[in-house]
Amino acid sequence: MSELSVLVLHGPNLNLLGTREPEVYGSTTLEGINHSLEKEANRLQVTVSCLQSNHEGNLVDAIHNAVFKHRGIVINAGAYTHTSVAIRDAIAGVGIPTVEVHLSNIYRREQFRHHSFIAPVVIGQISGFGSNSYILGLQALVTYLRTEA
Numbered sequence: 001m002s003e004l005s006v007l008v009l010h011g012p013n014l015n016l017l018g019t020r021e022p023e024v025y026g027s028t029t030l031e032g033i034n035h036s037l038e039k040e041a042n043r044l045q046v047t048v049s050c051l052q053s054n055h056e057g058n059l060v061d062a063i064h065n066a067v068f069k070h071r072g073i074v075i076n077a078g079a080y081t082h083t084s085v086a087i088r089d090a091i092a093g094v095g096i097p098t099v100e101v102h103l104s105n106i107y108r109r110e111q112f113r114h115h116s117f118i119a120p121v122v123i124g125q126i127s128g129f130g131s132n133s134y135i136l137g138l139q140a141l142v143t144y145l146r147t148e149a
Helices: 030-044 056-068 078-082 085-094 132-148
Strands: 005-010 047-052 072-076 098-102 124-127
Touching: 005 030, 005 056, 005 132, 030 047, 030 132, 047 056, 056 072, 056 085, 072 085, 072 132, 098 132, 124 132
Parallel strands: 005 047, 005 072, 072 098, 098 124
Antiparallel strands: none
């Protein structure tokens, strides 16, 4: 792992971006977000690997496997943010610096979205900036990794 590599995880229903509730999540597709992340990664001179899954176990497996491949994780766990102790425990278990991101401001939405199981085990959380939340998350993570290294 000599090169700075970041895993970007997209949780359930994020494959529907661009058409799913655009008034909440915007009109940018997941492909568009990944393209923007790749451009920003290139500018930052890092690599990103993006994975979307609607299945909790696949996300947990990706977090576990990141130990051997990546120095950091950016995660939008989608609805699993509010329900998944398994994803929380995977992040805590691997000890890889992680940033939690959300397209919408979860604290301005339904009460059940105000709680994040993931927040206590990540280095920071960014929400409410649409697709730019991912870019801000990547920038913050890379800055953290370069400062802490």
